[in-house]
Amino acid sequence: MATSLPSCKEHPSRPARATILVVDDEVYIRDLCARALHNYQVFQAGSCEEAIRMYEKEHIDLVLSDITMPGGSGIDLLKRVKVFDPNAIVIIMTGFVDKESILNALKEDADDYINKPLNILQLRTSIEKALAKKALKEELASIKRSDDLKNAFLSLVSHKLRTPITGISLCLQNLGMGVFNPEDPFFAQNIAMANEEATYLGQLVADLLAFSQVMVNSNGLEKSSCDLNEIIVEVLFKCRELHCNFDVAIDFTPVDVPPVQLDASKIHFALMQIVDNAFKFSGKVGHVSIKLAHHGDAILLVISDSGIGIPAAELPKVFEKFYQIDPDHTGQVRGFGLGLFYARDFIRQHGGSISIASDPGLGTTVTISLPLQ
DSSP states (O other), X not given: OOOOOOOOOOOOOOOSSOEEEEEOSOHHHHHHHHHHTTTSEEEEESSHHHHHXXXXXXXXXXXXXXXXXXXXXXXXXXXXXXXXXXXXXXXEEESXXXXXXXXXXXXXXXXXXXXXXXXXXXXXXXXXHHHHHHHHHHHHHHHHHHHHHHHHHHHHHHHHHHHHHHHHHHHHHHHHTTOXXXXXXXXXXXXXXXXXXXXXXXXXXXXXXXXXXXXXXXXXXXXXXXXXXXXXXHHHHHHXXXXXXXXXXXXXXXXXXXXXXXXXXXXXXXXXXXXXXXXXXXXXXXXXXXXXXXXXXXXXEEEEEOSOOOOTTTGGGTTSTTOOOOTTOOSOOSSOSOHHHHHHHHHHHTTOEEEEEEETTTEEEEEEEEEOO
């Protein structure tokens, strides 16, 4: 029986040690380099093509490549790696004291070059310097991303707040100037509009405070044994109260599933964002369904709605920060486009996964998997 509610490049993850890809067609050179670089995690490749396959498969911090190899030179590898990742670190090894080859490598943005026969001290020093340079580049890029995100967030908040404030301000100014006649139906309409804008403004401020708290506590988990049925029912009650839309039918039947070790507040937050979207985009009449099941060593949650759906081109973007589906292009969709970003992050912190399938006009289905252990 349904629950009754009241009315009202993405590379693989970074290893603990820096990873180096040694590329040389001579096996003994690769082995000597691997022995000399025992403090790092070393991968080996004997050709340019093998190196590219390895680079795409593994997280590689630095490429150390011979300049002359059959089937593709170190310069060819350098160019292809830089196309794949412009910030990649590549050091070229050469047995030729050839200024033209060295200049060509540096022109293609090689980070350093080493002459053969190899000097182990020089090899280690060059790699340490290159990795330090890479760390500095990444730190600067991270600072820039943080600044860009901060500016984008401030711009978004400003835009979101300005529209309701403007509507309320104009209404109050007209009242103060005596423009309105209390007997005129237009007066009642404007008062109702100002009240709606004030309510919307209050929701925006509440969302802003909630997300500021989430950002502060986004790392780390405080797990306890949780019954997902209880969390789901609480989320559904909250969303019903928030949207006050009683014509959206809710379909959820509690099922007997094992307790799960979860950070209850973070899973509650994640489910709240997904179910809130289901209500938000289901219109005045529709339905929201949640199915809970025990599947092998995981718990599955399938959240479906009968809303407007999401175009295929938009699906890859829905987990991005500040991204919002705005079908009417009003710029005033409630929220700040952070809900699904943090929902995915929190679910991943639990070792789980989340995916979205949708058809425009037919609704959206979100599938969440949470491991029992």
